[in-house]
Amino acid sequence: MTSQAPNDTIAAIGTPPGEGGLCVVRMSGPDSFSIADRVFSGAGQPSACRTHTIHHGYVIDPRRRERVDEVLLSVFKAPRTYTREDLIEFSGHGGMVPGAMILDVLIRSGARLAEPGEFTKRAFLNGRIDLLQAEAVGELIRARTDACARAALRQLNGTCSQQIDEFRVNLIQVIAFIEVTLDFTEEGIPDMEPRTFLAQLHPVQEALDRLIKSSHETRVLRDGVRIALLGKPNVGKSSLLNMLASRDRAIVHPESGTTRDTIEESVDIRGVPVTFVDTAGIRMTSDWVERQGVARSRKELDQADIPLVVFDASCRPDDDDRNLTGQLSRRDCVFILNKCDLDTYDPDSYAEMTAGGRCVRTSATEGTGLDDLLESILEIVQYDPARFESGLVVNARQGDLLNQAKASLDRGIGVLEEGLGAEMAAIDLRDCVRHLGVLVGKEIGDAVLDHVFSRFCIGK
Ligand SMILES: Nc1nc2c(ncn2[C@@H]2O[C@H](COP(=O)(O)OP(=O)(O)OP(=O)(O)O)[C@@H](O)[C@H]2O)c(=O)[nH]1
Ligand SMILES: [Mg+2]
16 A cells, blocks of 8 residues: 655755755644744744745744744645645755754754655655656756756656556556456457457557667666776876866876876766766786776776777787787777877777777877767767657666566467457456556555655755
8 A cells, every 4th residue: 555644744954065055944744834933933923924925034943032044934835835735945044054953943843854855755645746756856856967857857747657647547448348348248248359458458568668668768868877998008098088078187197107096077978977987007017006096997897888998099009908908808899099190190000909899089189089989979878869858767666667567568468369368368457557556656665665765865
């Protein structure tokens, strides 16, 4: 069973910690107004104010009868509120202390400190949004690029939830027909044959399939891509990182072995959140610190989604280059033939080593080849902005449920196609409905809810 909404009153700071213009403390639940009446001093009592209005005043510590902060108080009366409960927001001065003092007064006056995501959890438990939408709030907060935020917002608007609901309605209709057919087998109902059911199920199967495919494509928006710059010392890895980041992020120097530790930089490439990792040049060395750096570079070679293998193509390949390419057992990588601005540039001498791979010619010092490099990266992540526009941003929970729903539906359709009996198919179809229900948050237990909302920040 789905949990009931709790009936206590919660409070939390809704803005990030630190110095800032404002700090917002929110409070939600049945006692919000009685607590606010006790701690707020302004032109009138909050409980007497019209809903969706803002009032100037002070938060008072009722014990000491002294002002805690000057605030604007926003009044939201149930049910047209974020949580569907009575809700109050105090906008006080930003900073480490004022918000904490307001919160302290609210807690001492009867509110409880909210758990992470509890405001959004209440919006869900009170039926304002479904679980897909609640999770989209979390995605929106965590979004690292515009494209990811837009996708989360679409999900928050309920577009995906509507689609899932349509699937459920269609399946429930078919299950109901099957049950009716079973009840009236004697009389025989001519329209209720497997092909009638199949005609209704196939479009759901196709639409679910499309949703799963598009969710694979949008996964990269949510999780981002980790791309490592690898190569022997001095080939220009740090210079390339600076070119990709459009700033002087890493130290560049003519001496070999400049970069000792891995350096990360987040970049938005046409909506895809990419983390570029600059690494220490891979070579045999007796220097202890450099050896640790090389070990980290090797780890990056395994961990990164895409390795960018950099060569200094103004010199001929040597053993260090050959050793490195020997370790590339695998996967998509991009070979970068750097330093194309130099007279001695000879990319052909690398042809054998890079045979069959994607190659890009660059000059990190002159900024040449950046577009080609970005294109190669987007090709590997199969980025297509048009498809991203309609996709669902799935997390692991949602991905699992979509796949389980699809598997049940496929089984049910298989049973009908083989003429094994509609009552058998109904069992699978019911499973599918159940999985889709859990996806949008119907009939789920506390453990799942706690897991979903524990990943939120406090105050959301
Ligand atoms: N002419 C030219 N010089 C470059 C280019 N890229 C890098 N360099 C120079 O090559 C030298 C080494 O560059 P880095 O970016 O520090 O090379 P790295 O691969 O990070 O080196 P390590 O950190 O020592 O492994 C510096 O003097 C750079 O200015 C390029 O495309 N053309
Ligand atoms: Mg470097």
